[in-house]
Amino acid sequence: MAQSEEELLKKRFLELADRAYERNLYTFSGFLSPGELSIFYEIEGQIGHVDYEVSGGVEQAERVMVRFGSEDMFGYPEDFPIVCLIVEPLMKKFSEALTHRDFLGALMNLGMERSTLGDIVVKEARAYIFCLDSMADFIMENLIKVKHTSVRCIRSSEMPEEVKPELKEETVLVSSERLDGVIAKLYHLSRSEAVEIFREKRVFVDGRLCENNSRVPNGGETVSVRGFGKFLYVGREYETKKGKSAVKLCRYV
Numbered sequence: 001m002a003q004s005e006e007e008l009l010k011k012r013f014l015e016l017a018d019r020a021y022e023r024n025l026y027t028f029s030g031f032l033s034p035g036e037l038s039i040f041y042e043i044e045g046q047i048g049h050v051d052y053e054v055s056g057g058v059e060q061a062e063r064v065m066v067r068f069g070s071e072d073m074f075g076y077p078e079d080f081p082i083v084c085l086i087v088e089p090l091m092k093k094f095s096e097a098l099t100h101r102d103f104l105g106a107l108m109n110l111g112m113e114r115s116t117l118g119d120i121v122v123k124e125a126r127a128y129i130f131c132l133d134s135m136a137d138f139i140m141e142n143l144i145k146v147k148h149t150s151v152r153c154i155r156s157s158e159m160p161e162e163v164k165p166e167l168k169e170e171t172v173l174v175s176s177e178r179l180d181g182v183i184a185k186l187y188h189l190s191r192s193e194a195v196e197i198f199r200e201k202r203v204f205v206d207g208r209l210c211e212n213n214s215r216v217p218n219g220g221e222t223v224s225v226r227g228f229g230k231f232l233y234v235g236r237e238y239e240t241k242k243g244k245s246a247v248k249l250c251r252y253v
Contacts (some may be wrong), residue, residue, distance in 0.1 A: 009036060010043050017047040020068035026078045029066040030115030032223055038209035040066055057082035057130040060165045060252060081133040082118065082170050084156040087128045089104045095125055095149045103127045106146040121163045128163045167250040174245055177236060181249060182211035187228045202226040
C-alpha cells in the first residue's frame with residue numbers, strides 16, 4: 001500500500017472514531033485486510049476516547065470490520081452489520097470444483113467494492129460469504145452463476161457450524177522460540193526464507209504487523225503468515241536432551 005493510501009486510511013479511522021464520540025452513535029469501517037487492520041492498530045493510541053471492537057462475523061476471520069463505540073458509551077448495543085450468505089450450486093452433480101478465487105471473481109464482476117466483502121469460506125460444493133448487510137439482497141439477486149455453474153444464494157439465519165475454524169494441534173522442535181525459527185519449522189522453510197517473509201511485511205501477530213523476526217510469541221497469540229496460513233501459539237512444552245524446545249501450536253485448517 002502506498003504511503004498516501006495509508007495516510008488516507010488512518011484519517012478515515014480517526015474520522016469514524018470522532019464521529020462516534022461526538023454524535024453518540026456507532027460507526028463502522030468496511031471490511032479490512034490484515035494489512036489494513038495493522039494500519040488501524042498504528043493509530044490505536046490516538047483513539048483512546050472511543051471504545052472499539054473488531055469482528056469479521058466468525059471467530060478468527062481474516063477480513064474484519066472495526067466498530068467504534070460500545071454499550072457502556074452509548075447505553076444501547078448494536079450488532080455488526082455482517083451477514084453470512086450460503087452459496088450452493090443449483091444442480092450439484094453438474095457443478096464445477098469452484099475455488100475461493102472463483103467466488104471472489106464472480107462478486108467483483110458484479111461491480112462490488114472489496115471493502116463490502118469479508119471472508120469467503122469454501123467447503124466442498126458450498127461457499128459461505130460474509131458481507132455487509134446492506135449488500136446481501138444485491139448479492140442474492142445478482143449472483144446467479146460462478147464460472148459456468150448456476151448457483152443460488154441463501155441468507156443464513158445463524159452462524160453455520162461449517163465456517164467455524166478447525167484447529168489441528170502440532171508440536172515442533174526448534175532451537176529457540178523466536179518467530180522466524182517457529183515459522184521456518186512449521187512451513188518447512190530455511191531460516192533465511194523465514195526472515196525474508198518478515199522483510200516483506202507478511203507476518204501479523206494478533207492483527208498487528210510484526211517486523212521483528214527475533215520476537216518470542218506469547219501463549220495465546222495468533223500468528224498469521226500471508227501466503228502460508230495461520231496458527232495459534234500455545235507455548236513451550238518441554239526441552240529435549242539436546243537442548244531444543246518443543247513448542248505446541250494449533251494450526252488453522
